[in-house]
Amino acid sequence: MSTPLVALKDVHVVHKARSGGLFTRDRVYALTAADLTVSAGETVGVVGESGCGKSTLARVLVGLQKPTQGTVAFGGEDLWKLPTGRRRIAVGRQTGLVFQDPSTALNRRLPIRQVLRDPLDVHGVGTVREREKRVSELLDLVGLPASVANVLPSQVSGGQRQRVAIARALALGPKLLIADEPTSALDVSVRAQILNLLLDLKKQLNLAMVFVSHDISTVRRMSDRVVTMYLGRIVEEAPALAVPGGARHPYTRALFSATPGLLSPIDPIPLVGPVPSATRPPSGCPFRTRCWKATDVCAAEMPSVSTSDEDGHIFRCHHPVLNGATDLELISQAQERS
Numbered sequence: 001m002s003t004p005l006v007a008l009k010d011v012h013v014v015h016k017a018r019s020g021g022l023f024t025r026d027r028v029y030a031l032t033a034a035d036l037t038v039s040a041g042e043t044v045g046v047v048g049e050s051g052c053g054k055s056t057l058a059r060v061l062v063g064l065q066k067p068t069q070g071t072v073a074f075g076g077e078d079l080w081k082l083p084t085g086r087r088r089i090a091v092g093r094q095t096g097l098v099f100q101d102p103s104t105a106l107n108r109r110l111p112i113r114q115v116l117r118d119p120l121d122v123h124g125v126g127t128v129r130e131r132e133k134r135v136s137e138l139l140d141l142v143g144l145p146a147s148v149a150n151v152l153p154s155q156v157s158g159g160q161r162q163r164v165a166i167a168r169a170l171a172l173g174p175k176l177l178i179a180d181e182p183t184s185a186l187d188v189s190v191r192a193q194i195l196n197l198l199l200d201l202k203k204q205l206n207l208a209m210v211f212v213s214h215d216i217s218t219v220r221r222m223s224d225r226v227v228t229m230y231l232g233r234i235v236e237e238a239p240a241l242a243v244p245g246g247a248r249h250p251y252t253r254a255l256f257s258a259t260p261g262l263l264s265p266i267d268p269i270p271l272v273g274p275v276p277s278a279t280r281p282p283s284g285c286p287f288r289t290r291c292w293k294a295t296d297v298c299a300a301e302m303p304s305v306s307t308s309d310e311d312g313h314i315f316r317c318h319h320p321v322l323n324g325a326t327d328l329e330l331i332s333q334a335q336e337r338s
């Protein structure tokens, strides 16, 4: 098997909590014991409710967030053991990051030509002439006319700005693109165009992609594998085609059951109660306080990793959902108790 582009092993990210702008004694468990690999050409989708650690995971994958514990390996090399300069070069050349809002991600005072040249200048790529040529190639790659090079990011539409942000992320020819909510700040009318562009680029450049979004049906459409996060933990990792019907973790089931527009909808499973605080995650399985299947063992210990028949399908649950089961009675009992 070839070495993955990036591999996380037992990665934890713990922040100091803040209140009214000041640090408190509490700790925020943003990411806990994350294991994940991303290989060449594959797209890994990340889903979960707000605050479950999706962006933290994305930031760890592009070396923007140092783990409190655990290792992040790029092509087998431990990223955080590299000297700062080499780490920046490794991250800059191997990964590209596309954020939610291109208006804030791009320097507004620079013409688009310079926005795209910036990473090439910083990394000292080629001659000035070659950099100019690369700028033209990048505009072409993302479907923008050459004339756009001379205007400011604020002078193009939101969809075009996101195309510029994607071009910038691809400037150094990375193998891995991290797209963190890449369409949520865009008009509905241009979202599909940006998603199609990402799919085309993935094919054309054999890019690996990590696609983070609240829009679960889009994640499923874009991805080969779907990672479900809950309270900082990866609770399930499944082939996209197995989700939602073959999902084994109750949380993945519940999350997808609330999603309109899926090809094979499943029975609705309401998520009861709020997500617990990331400063005081429940003992054992983090989802147990909202799970209709929870028993004493769920409070006592974090489930270890189980594998399903499906290739690469893993989950952490003491009472996984069986294929085809709906648990409707248990769900309605849990609702009555809450």
Ligand SMILES: Nc1ncnc2c1ncn2[C@@H]1O[C@H](COP(=O)(O)OP(=O)(O)OP(=O)(O)O)[C@@H](O)[C@H]1O
Pocket: 015, 016, 017, 018, 028, 029, 030, 048, 049, 050, 051, 052, 053, 054, 055, 056, 057, 278
């Ligand atoms: N710098 C920080 N300091 C303190 N807490 C943080 C920091 N960054 C993130 N957090 C907390 O870590 C947890 C995970 O945050 P993260 O942004 O990764 O979640 P998310 O799933 O991306 O959320 P959303 O979907 O709303 O963007 C949250 O509880 C968040 O408040």
